Amino acid sequence: MLDPKLLRENSKHLAERLATRGFSLDVAHFEILEKERRQLQIKTQDLQNKRNLSSKTIGEAKAKNQDVKTLLEEANTLNEELKTTEEQLTTIQNQLHELYLQIPNLPQTTVPLGTSEKENVTIRTVGTVPSFSFTPQDHVALGSKNNAMNFDLASKITGARFVVLQGQLARLQRALIQFMLDIHTKEHSYQEIYTPYIVHRDSLLGTGQLPKFEEDQFALKGEHPYYLLPTAEVSVTNVLRNEIIDAKKLPLKYVCHSPCFRSEAGSYGKDTRGMIRQHQFEKVELVQFCLPESSYELHEALTQHAEIILQRLALPYRVVALCTADLGFSAAKTYDLEVWLPSQNCYREISSCSNFEAFQARRMQARFRQGTNKPELLHTLNGSALAVGRTLVAIMENFQDADGHIHLPSALWSYMGGIKIIT
RNA sequence: GGAGAAGUGGCUGAGCGGUUGAAAGCGGCGGUCUUGAAAACCGUUGAGAGAUAACUCUCUCCCAGGGUUCGAAUCCCUGCUUCUCCGCCA
Known part of the structure; x- marks a missing residue:
């Protein structure tokens, strides 16, 4: 597997080097997936953060014997959104991972160029x-x-x-x-x-x-x-x-x-x-x-x-x-x-x-x-x-x-x- | 194949469903002390990912994968691995 960071930052250059060994990387497709992944990951993490905070609040309120009914309702709404976002993220991460596994290694610079x-x-x-x-x-x-x-x-x-x-x-x-x-x-x-x-x-x-x-x-x-x-x-x-x-x-x-x-x-x-x-x-x-x-x-x-x-x-x-x-x-x-x-x-x-x-x-x-x-x-x-x-x-x-x-x-x-x- | 028990950080080992990423000890690293070392004492010490110019902030991970729950290392299910006993066997 290639370094995902490298691939993100240099997809065009890497695609050229991969082409020398006869592998064609669909850069456009890859970049779309990456962009989507990034957005979904940020959104998911944000929702997870909210969920964690809200759970903590509920715990604290319960310890003080306060009523938590509205807090629970809010948490449930939050969780529904979180669930769909998490699923979307998992799907796209799996797609990316599959793609990564299919990409061959980069030839080292001293490897002679050739087509057969x-x-x-x-x-x-x-x-x-x-x-x-x-x-x-x-x-x-x-x-x-x-x-x-x-x-x-x-x-x-x-x-x-x-x-x-x-x-x-x-x-x-x-x-x-x-x-x-x-x-x-x-x-x-x-x-x-x-x-x-x-x-x-x-x-x-x-x-x-x-x-x-x-x-x-x-x-x-x-x-x-x-x-x-x-x-x-x-x-x-x-x-x-x-x-x-x-x-x-x-x-x-x-x-x-x-x-x-x-x-x-x-x-x-x-x-x-x-x-x-x-x-x-x-x-x-x-x-x-x-x-x-x-x-x-x-x-x-x-x-x-x-x-x-x-x-x-x-x-x-x-x-x-x-x-x-x-x-x-x-x-x-x-x-x-x-x-x-x-x-x-x-x-x-x-x-x-x-x-x-x-x-x-x-x-x-x-x-x-x-x-x-x-x-x-x-x-x-x-x-x-x-x-x-x-x-x-x-x-x-x-x-x-x-x-x-x-x-x-x-x-x-x-x-x-x-x-x-x-x- | 049958019956049981267990899987927590580099290691040993705690952990009532709610500031626990996780006590304590060992080990590692840094320091104090010492001519030097040891001992003692103090401090520090997991991995991966994302955001940010940066200081930092956030997320995920307690064998793996599902589930219950507002919230799971902790409860449930499945799998894997290890250990003990029985059976079989090179």
Whole structure:
């Protein structure tokens, strides 16, 4: 959510900045609502004040055993007017709140302008793309050996866009999770955290998945409006919802492994083959809470933390700054990490590292306090480090040999019980 | 799943339906004292919103949402959470 004050004072300017990311704000409509809200609020508060005073008078009169009949009649008339005014105010406040929830974050000033993902800017390219003396297979073909990666089996159990991993591939996925968690906890000093995989509406509202992206979520049937976790960003960021934390404790850094569930509505026909786009996948997520003045510095650092995983795994990748048009709803700035996939002969997203500034914190009322100052909104950051399923795919495809064996990067050997090659 | 109890400020904890935004204690902050610290003493100390050029003033908030009432932290209903007991269970 944007700062309502800022929006009121600068609606035209903000509308221009929002337009760069393809969002059109109806300034006229907004200003009408705001004007109405303001008038109704003043009127309501005035009537409430009168009501409070009159009640006090009645109390005092009663204490002196005076007759309060006329006072009561006056109070009743006042209350009728107050009631309708309050209802009008509530209606308009709700309308405004709905509107606020629909407005995406402002792109930060360094975000490249663009009208489509084609205008994303590559910041750096790391590692060398492998060259093969044979035609490399994709992970689906590689994984079909011994049924180690089995999509038919998954669809028998559940349906399309799920996978069953068996044997050494299942182990490799587990090894990757451990490997990533170890690096972030030991080398980057993140606190490991385990959270529920089911969340309620308020959590999704807090991080910005709702109300706009309802169709991307898996909603659970039952008496509670529960959803499957689309990313640990949701559960971990909401740790500080409605909290005021001591500035001395900042930055707060969490790492969380979780499965992620996405309905992938609207992506029919996209990446239908293989493990790239699934309804369920594993991810290791980094989340940070920090002071506003340090969020951009920490955003760079967090991106580095994700990059280090790719480097240790010897995977070729590039870092891309998303342009205004490609920015996610809640993000002010995002770097995507894209890993090389030989079968597709291109780089594919494996991580997304974003600075949300105060956008999520305002929705969540996540604040900090410095000394005895007034509470202020935190800045939140997060990034995948990494998407585990896609990392598995990248390892299989980049490190295959002519026989279809996978030569594991040395960083994983100890996590695989000494296994260096998956045959 | 069944039966009970409870949810008040950073924490502990009072609070007959009417100057209670809320006693008291702890903690925090400022001060006195002290070479310094501790102790003691004094003062101060919630959040959000609106009006105003400003001093200030007003409104809302005692888990959440409804209701009763001129007036609700206090009464009623629903939900959520926590605790205790029973049942079931990885």
